[in-house]
Amino acid sequence: MRFRVAARNTAPMHILLAEDDAETAALVERGLADAGHKVTHVADGDAAHRAGDAADFDLAVVDRMLPGVDGLEVVRRWRAAGIRVPVIMLTALGSIGDRVAGLEAGADDYLVKPFAFAELSARVGALLRRPPLAEAPTRFHVGDVTLDLLRREVRRGAREIRLQPREFGILEQLMRNAGRIVTRAMLLEEVWGFHFDPQTNIVESHLSRMRGKLNEGFDSDPIETLRGVGYRMRGGD
Amino acid sequence: MTEKRRSAVYRIAFIYSGAFxxxxxxxxxxxxxxxxRALRGxxxxxxxxxxxxLERSYRTEGYAGLIDAIGERGSTNGVVTFGYALFDASGRKVAGSFDLDLPPPGYSNVAFRDxxxxxxxARALTTRLDRNLSLVVGIDSQVLERLDRLILxxxxxxxxxxxxxxxxxxLVLGSYLRRRLDRISGTAQAIIAGDMRRRVPVSPRGDEFDQLGIxxxxxxxxxxxxxxxxxxxSADVAHDLRTPLARLRAGLEAALSVDDPAAQRAAIAKAVEQADATLALFGGILRIVEVDAGDVRQGFVTVDLTALAEDLVDSYAPAVTDKGRTLACDIAPGIAVxxxxxxxxxxxxxxxxNAQAHTPPGTAIRLTLRxxxxxxxxxxxxxxxxxxxxxxxRIVERFVRLDRSRAAHGHGLGLNLVDAIARAHGGTLAIEDAAPGLSAVLRLPRI
Structure with a gap:
């Protein structure tokens, strides 16, 4: 199955933001609006629950500690009611147990406060276009790069490129999110399963090796480095 | 004594001996x-x-034969003293040394004059031999009484x-138990008074008190x-978080007084960096506290340490090589914890x-799993x-950086977190001399 990534500027998405801290909410709301999304902001759990029930959101950003019904319970109720909106949970609680609880309640991603807006934005982008499981592609094609998950095979043009497993994992994440930023933390989570940031930049060394193999004999680099934020695979054919 | 009455130990000891x-x-x-009952029988x-x-003698040999028989029997039979008396129909004693009034027929307890x-x-048996004659045979109760008294x-x-x-x-048991318990409560009192170092004394016997003490x-x-x-x-937060926050504040304050937008931008960028570093430090402290609290144990599963170590070496080797050092490994198969x-x-x-941050380029790093x-x-x-x-x-302790001036080398929490993680897994971290170099040994209980 071939999966072509759509152009970067698609139709605006409708995002529900449930956050009781006015300042954080204003920052997030402005950032998401700048990225072209329509944002509905609610400040407590009951309102969040009702809003999620009433309208069809493309994504919800839910603070874990909401007044009234807490964020975990809101997501749990949505899931129980069959509302499958992708959820990013924001929290000031960063322990291992808290993260597990958040994911078990049905959140798709979990971001610990304080966070860089670029991190939230990248995760919103990744979740918004995550295809439903049933349509999960096994083959990605971005520019002249092709990645086949089943055959563990990467080609650029006609040339086969041999990658180490971690390098393959990084390229897979970049291609799944072609045209969008993938942060270092996202790569650490997805490729290594680490929810902490090692002092040594293992992502960078693997990425630069992978990039070297990918670009050998080519003039253009399909991977962009955004300093301090992450990486992006140039989308579109 | 009031103390003893209130004491459960004495109460139990006394109740026990009372019951016994x-x-x-x-x-x-x-x-x-x-x-x-047996002796009376x-x-x-x-x-x-x-x-x-005697009745047989009377029946065969008559009154005279009876008197002879009484005389022959004598007054003693071993230890038991017998007494005999014959009474006529009017109740008058006609013969015998047994000095008493005629008791009613049959067995009876009587009084006699010794x-x-x-x-x-005495105990007496009164039998009517014929219309005019009653025979009384008695046994002095003295022996029985003496026996009874002896038993009593x-x-x-x-x-x-x-x-x-x-x-x-x-009293002995009570005071012994009291002494043992006093040692425990004495320790508790000392701790309440603020001496957190006090411990319950434990004897090598290993009895219940020692087990409780342990x-x-x-x-x-x-x-x-x-x-x-x-x-x-608290001390760390006070000391090590204040410093970067003070620096951050000073930087921002300085940026306020500059007009050059480029310089301000640079100051803001630096401030964000410093804030991130401070947050990382804070996150590091929280992580250690979380691991130390021991809640993480609930999420324990079987970890294939061999695979994890190989994976980490694979992940780290490129970065180590990029920094001009080498990473080699020697990993035994099939180890799980x-x-x-x-x-x-x-x-x-x-x-x-750590091995990278504190060594010069050209250093060989080696990971061994055994x-x-x-x-x-x-x-x-x-x-x-x-x-x-x-x-x-000392380097395992929190915030210990041997070279304080090289702030770039982390926040001094790395080894402390490793130590906390080792302890949370029931293991240890040992820092040893690798001669030359440094060796950090993580020991974890294996499956």
């Missing part, structure tokens, strides 16, 4: 009653036999002895560790980070400059 004495007293009463039997013999002792008690006094003596021994034992000491150890941890965190995969990964990563009996031994060693013996134990 009561049981002995009950046994005494039973023995007394049974012996009495014997007595009545002997009276019956004597009466039957020529030596005066009025005395024996038991009374034993009872007193038991009460004395019981009370003495209760359990309490372990609990105290844990509490002390948590308290130390809390104290340390119960634990949290991510925490163990973080521990190993911190050791690898199975020891019951233990998985993971070592990260380098051939760098190493650490002086005096500093080796």
């Amino acid at each position: 004495a009561l049981a002995v007293a009950l046994l005494g009463v039973l023995v007394y009653v049974a012996a009495e 014997e007595q009545d039997l002997a009276l019956g036999e004597a009466t039957a013999a 020529p030596v002792e005066g009025l005395d008690h 006094s024996l038991f009374a003596g034993v009872l007193v002895l038991i009460l004395a021994i019981g009370a003495g034992g209760a 359990a309490l000491n372990l609990m105290l150890e844990r509490i002390a560790r948590l308290l130390d941890n809390l104290r340390q965190v 119960p634990g949290d995969r991510e925490l163990i990964a973080q521990a190993v990563i911190n050791l690898l980070d 199975a020891e009996p019951g233990i998985a031994r993971l070592e990260v060693a380098d051939d760098g400059p190493g650490v002086a013996a005096a500093d080796r134990a």
Whole structure:
């Protein structure tokens, strides 16, 4: 199955933001609006629950500690009611147990406060276009790069490129999110399963090796480095 | 004494010896009653036999024969004193030495006049031989009474002895238990008074009190560790978080007084960096506190340490090479430990980070995983400059950086977190001399 990534500027998405801290909410709301999304902001759990029930959101950003019904319970109720909106949970609680609880309640991603807006934005982008499981592609094609998950095979043009497993994992994440930023933390989570940031930049060394193999004999680099934020695979054919 | 009355230990000891004495007293009463009944039965039997013999003499040889028979029988039969008397129809005694009034026919307890002792008690059997003659055979109860008295006094003596021994034992036992308990409560009092270092004294006997003491000491150890941890965190927050925050504030303040937008931008960018570093520091402290609190144990699964170590070496080798060092490994197959995969990964990563951060380029780093009996031994060693013996134990402590000026080399929490993770897994972290270089050895209980 071939999966072509759509152009970067698609139709605006409708995002529900449930956050009781006015300042954080204003920052997030402005950032998401700048990225072209329509944002509905609610400040407590009951309102969040009702809003999620009433309208069809493309994504919800839910603070874990909401007044009234807490964020975990809101997501749990949505899931129980069959509302499958992708959820990013924001929290000031960063322990291992808290993260597990958040994911078990049905959140798709979990971001610990304080966070860089670029991190939230990248995760919103990744979740918004995550295809439903049933349509999960096994083959990605971005520019002249092709990645086949089943055959563990990467080609650029006609040339086969041999990658180490971690390098393959990084390229897979970049291609799944072609045209969008993938942060270092996202790569650490997805490729290594680490929810902490090692002092040594293992992502960078693997990425630069992978990039070297990918670009050998080519003039253009399909991977962009955004300093301090992450990486992006140039989308579109 | 009030103290003793309130004491559960004395109460139990006294109640126990009291109950024992009561049981002995009950046994005494039973023995007394049974012996009495048996002896009385014997007595009545002997009276019956004597009466039957005399009656036979009377029937065959008449009155004179009877008197002869009484004379022959004499007054004693072993230890038992018999008495005989004959009465006529009017109730007057006509013969015999037994000095009493005619009792009613059959067995009866009678009073008689003893020529030596005066009025005395006896058991008597009265039989009518014919219309004019009644025979009374009696046994002096003296022997029986003496026996009864002997039994009673024996038991009374034993009872007193038991009460004395019981009370003495209760006092000894009570004071012994009190002494043992006082040692525990003394420790508790000392701790309440603020001496957190006090521990319950434990004897080598290993009895129940020692086991309790050991359990309490372990609990105290844990509490002390948590308290130390809390104290340390407060001190750390006060000291090590204030410094970067002060620097951050000073930087922002300086940026306010500059007009050049480019300089302001740079100052803001620097401030964000400093804020991130401070947050990372804060996150590091919280992580250690979380691991130390021990809640992470609930999420333990079987971790394939062999696979994890290989994976980490694969992940780290390129970065290590980029920095001009080498990473080699020697990993034994099939080693698994119960634990949290991510925490163990973080521990190993911190050791690898550490080996890189404090060694010059060209250093060879080596990760070795070995199975020891019951233990998985993971070592990260380098051939760098190493650490002086005096500093080796210290670098595990929180916020200890041997070279304070090189702030770029982390926040001084790395090894402390590794130590916390090792402890949370029931293992240890040891910093050893690799001669040359430094070796960090992580030992975790193996499956």
